[in-house]
Amino acid sequence: xxxxxxxxxxxxxxxxxxxxxxxxxxxxxxxxxxxxxxxxxxxxxxxxxxxxxxxxxxxxxxxxxxxxxxxxxxxxxxxxxxxxxxxxxxxxxxxxxxxxxxxxxxxxxxxxxxxxxxxxxxxxxxxxxxxxxxxxxxxxxxxxxxxxxxxxxxxxxxxxxxxxxxxxxxxxxxxxxxxxxxxxxxxxxxxxxxxxxxxxxxxxxxxxxxxxxxxxxxxxxxxxxxxxxxxxxxxxxxxxxxxxxxxxxxxxxxxxxxxxxxxxxxxxxxxxxxxxxxxxxxxxxxxxxxxxxxxxxxxxxxxxxxxxxxxxxxxxxxxxxxxxxxxxxxxxxxxxxxxxxxxxxxxxxxxxxxxxxxxxxxxxxxxxxxxxxxxxxxxxxxxxxxxxxxxxxxxxxxxxxxxxxxxxxxxxxxxxxxxxx
Amino acid sequence: xxxxxxxxxxxxxxxxxxxxxxxxxxxxxxxxxxxxxxxxxxxxxxxxxxxxxxxxxxxxxxxxxxxxxxxxxxxxxxxxxxxxxxxxxxxxxxxxxxxxxxxxxxxxxxxxxxxxxxxxxxxxxxxxxxxxxxxxxxxxxxxxxxxxxxxxxxxxxxxxxxxxxxxxxxxxxxxxxxxxxxxxxxxxxxxxxxxxxxxxxxxxxxxxxxxxxxxxxxxxxxxxxxxxxxxxxxxxxxxxxxxxxxxxxxxxxxxxxxxxxxxxxxxxxxxxxxxxxxxxxxxxxxxxxxxxxxxxxxxxx
Ligand SMILES: Nc1nc2c(ncn2[C@@H]2O[C@H](COP(=O)(O)OP(=O)(O)OP(=O)(O)O)[C@@H](O)[C@H]2O)c(=O)[nH]1
Ligand SMILES: [Mg+2]
Numbered sequence: 001x002x003x004x005x006x007x008x009x010x011x012x013x014x015x016x017x018x019x020x021x022x023x024x025x026x027x028x029x030x031x032x033x034x035x036x037x038x039x040x041x042x043x044x045x046x047x048x049x050x051x052x053x054x055x056x057x058x059x060x061x062x063x064x065x066x067x068x069x070x071x072x073x074x075x076x077x078x079x080x081x082x083x084x085x086x087x088x089x090x091x092x093x094x095x096x097x098x099x100x101x102x103x104x105x106x107x108x109x110x111x112x113x114x115x116x117x118x119x120x121x122x123x124x125x126x127x128x129x130x131x132x133x134x135x136x137x138x139x140x141x142x143x144x145x146x147x148x149x150x151x152x153x154x155x156x157x158x159x160x161x162x163x164x165x166x167x168x169x170x171x172x173x174x175x176x177x178x179x180x181x182x183x184x185x186x187x188x189x190x191x192x193x194x195x196x197x198x199x200x201x202x203x204x205x206x207x208x209x210x211x212x213x214x215x216x217x218x219x220x221x222x223x224x225x226x227x228x229x230x231x232x233x234x235x236x237x238x239x240x241x242x243x244x245x246x247x248x249x250x251x252x253x254x255x256x257x258x259x260x261x262x263x264x265x266x267x268x269x270x271x272x273x274x275x276x277x278x279x280x281x282x283x284x285x286x287x288x289x290x291x292x293x294x295x296x297x298x299x300x301x302x303x304x305x306x307x308x309x310x311x312x313x314x315x316x317x318x319x320x321x322x323x324x325x326x327x328x329x330x331x332x333x334x335x336x337x338x339x340x341x342x343x344x345x346x347x348x349x350x351x352x353x354x355x356x357x358x359x360x361x362x363x364x365x366x367x368x369x370x371x372x373x374x375x376x377x378x379x380x381x382x383x384x385x386x387x388x389x390x391x392x393x394x395x396x397x398x399x400x401x402x403x404x405x406x407x408x409x410x411x412x413x414x415x416x417x418x419x420x421x
Numbered sequence: 422x423x424x425x426x427x428x429x430x431x432x433x434x435x436x437x438x439x440x441x442x443x444x445x446x447x448x449x450x451x452x453x454x455x456x457x458x459x460x461x462x463x464x465x466x467x468x469x470x471x472x473x474x475x476x477x478x479x480x481x482x483x484x485x486x487x488x489x490x491x492x493x494x495x496x497x498x499x500x501x502x503x504x505x506x507x508x509x510x511x512x513x514x515x516x517x518x519x520x521x522x523x524x525x526x527x528x529x530x531x532x533x534x535x536x537x538x539x540x541x542x543x544x545x546x547x548x549x550x551x552x553x554x555x556x557x558x559x560x561x562x563x564x565x566x567x568x569x570x571x572x573x574x575x576x577x578x579x580x581x582x583x584x585x586x587x588x589x590x591x592x593x594x595x596x597x598x599x600x601x602x603x604x605x606x607x608x609x610x611x612x613x614x615x616x617x618x619x620x621x622x623x624x625x626x627x628x629x630x631x632x633x634x635x636x637x638x639x640x641x642x643x644x645x646x647x648x649x650x651x652x653x654x655x656x657x658x659x660x661x662x663x664x665x666x667x668x669x670x671x672x673x674x675x676x677x678x679x680x681x682x683x684x685x686x687x688x689x690x691x692x693x694x695x696x697x698x699x700x701x702x703x704x705x706x707x708x709x710x711x712x713x714x715x716x717x718x719x720x721x722x
Binding site: 006007008009010066068069077078079083104105107111112232233236242250256289290292294341343344346399400403404405413414 | 559
């Protein structure tokens with residue numbers, strides 16, 4: 001492969017979603033197989049284990065269902081990441097589980113993706129997990145959703161079945177904020193409309209799934225307007241060559257920084273100018289999201305991990321009170337007025353749950369206001385108060401400064417994922 | 422308008438550097454596992470970049486099976502010196518001498534599995550609370566399931582059915598006494614990305630990655646280097662072949678591939694047209710279907 005064209009290739013991160021057994025893992029296997037991205041030793045291994053299990057076809061789902069328990073039970077438990085490239089794009093796939101018990105892993109796999117493929121079994125149509133996953137994808141701000149109506153081979157490739165499900169999904173997702181929604185009738189098992197156009201559905205004029213993946217326009221994921229630099233760690237070599245060097249290392253979360261820019265450090269409010277943006281290979285003229293850099297300032301001010309460098313005329317919110325949409329991920333219910341640890345950018349604080357405003361019924365997106373107990377897999381709007389002010393933006397404005405996680409201080413487990421509204 | 426785009430390699434590098442710094446900030450006593458293989462080399466290379474102009478703020482740890490290709494050890498020592506880093510060696514031989522591990526017997530004997538004991542001992546001895554490694558998700562199906570921050574209980578075990586959710590780029594490294602983390606900064610890299618990066622950054626690698634003539638023998642269809650550590654059967658005569666290694670592990674279980682690729686450019690061409698995975702030459706993975714998962718559960722990296 002030509003090195004320059006490899007370096008220039010675009011990257012698309014996508015994830016699968018949909019109810020248990022709707023065919024997500026089979027679809028990923030089919031996509032890899034038909035695009036010739038499977039190695040012979042991998043194929044031989046799954047051929048062998050399919051034969052041992054007595055399957056008549058080679059079970060392509062085994063390409064991602066890599067854990068022993070998954071193979072025994074025939075379901076996906078945790079996200080599998082797969083990588084492949086076509087001459088057009090490089091892809092990072094997260095194949096996530098459909099079983100409700102493992103929703104936390106679906107959320108994990110989807111949180112960094114740009115496109116969500118949501119599968120629906122043509123025989124069953126839209127079910128609760130379809131709604132839940134569609135809602136979560138929208139909540140996570142994934143800009144592209146491709147609904148694949150799967151197992152068309154089991155409904156005689158009937159156009160009416162496809163149209164009915166498509167209409168149901170359109171009605172449901174019209175209430176959501178998703179930029180781009182597509183529909184493709186497929187058979188993951190037989191390969192129709194996955195990489196190759198189907199010969200069984202000439203009523204379908206649209207693109208194959210692969211064509212969409214290779215050609216959907218992916219804009220930048222990042223906000224290049226509001227300057228946000230959360231300080232991760234301070235670099236002080238105190239060496240002979242760099243006796244007084246003091247650099248602030250971190251990953252830019254938004255905007256463009258240049259030497260000479262006037263900046264403000266939050267929460268202290270001190271102002272200074274960017275002196276340099278350094279890398280081992282020399283200084284940079286500018287830095288933008290998602291670059292990892294080391295910045296020095298003209299003035300010697302006290303800055304440490306958790307601080308945020310911004311522009312004075314475009315600050316983040318700095319507040320201890322905020323409203324978030326939370327997706328609860330733990331068997332232990334959210335404790336009303338409970339205290340949790342929070343991680344937000346490079347900050348660690350504690351918080352108290354002040355109020356549950358409402359929960360969402362994922363089937364019809366109605367608000368539930370009379371039952372405020374938030375259990376695993378439920379989504380709610382809540383108000384929290386933190387022990388120290390956080391520097392944040394709305395999630396819709398900036399995925400990085402607008403997201404946080406809740407941690408149970410007794411078990412250290414991540415129990416909730418939240419988007420600031 | 423100007424476009425602010427990174428190439429996907431730059432994006433992967435930015436992600437890895439972010440993870441390395443997160444480890445330095447969240448843990449008291451982390452370490453970087455360094456085998457002298459290409460993956461650990463690029464992680465160490467990025468660690469240099471992440472903390473420049475400071476030094477790498479954690480030691481490099483080599484779990485030494487004693488069954489090395491000599492080229493790897495020379496390379497390791499030179500790398501450590503140039504980076505001004507600290508090296509800690511955990512010795513499998515010592516674990517065997519102390520009776521903590523038992524050497525396998527027979528023709529297929531390998532010390533690969535014994536590395537787990539030595540690794541866990543080294544972690545305990547030096548009280549490391551985090552061990553970073555160069556494992557990639559594209560290497561193997563159990564690795565494809567691993568988080569960036571992977572939690573280990575106080576026996577060093579991985580519980581794949583109950584991993585912590587890991588959202589966005591927020592990494593939760595909180596733990597109780599005695600527990601530790603494994604962290605994988607290059608989780609999202611493929612073999613191709615690694616080679617492209619090595620070429621692009623002009624990173625030095627051990628010479629055995631490049632094609633060279635070598636004394637080898639064939640076992641179960643795999644080309645093995647002759648070494649003092651493997652007993653050859655009579656049916657396995659030594660022959661000369663032009664080979665290179667796609668991964669560097671313990672000399673007793675790492676196979677070579679026939680190749681003329683004596684430059685990085687040629688390796689990249691070869692990787693692009695390869696029809697088997699790089700671990701296809703590792704006999705340790707072939708022992709059973711879930712060999713990797715089982716080893717990882719026990720604390721392998
Ligand atoms: N006939 C037919 N069967 C299919 C098709 N796609 C998947 N299947 C079958 O449906 C079953 C479930 O497929 P999986 O790919 O494991 O489903 P999944 O969505 O990944 O399931 P979870 O990950 O556990 O949620 C398997 O028996 C597949 O062979 C299809 O297009 N047609
Ligand atoms: Mg699956």
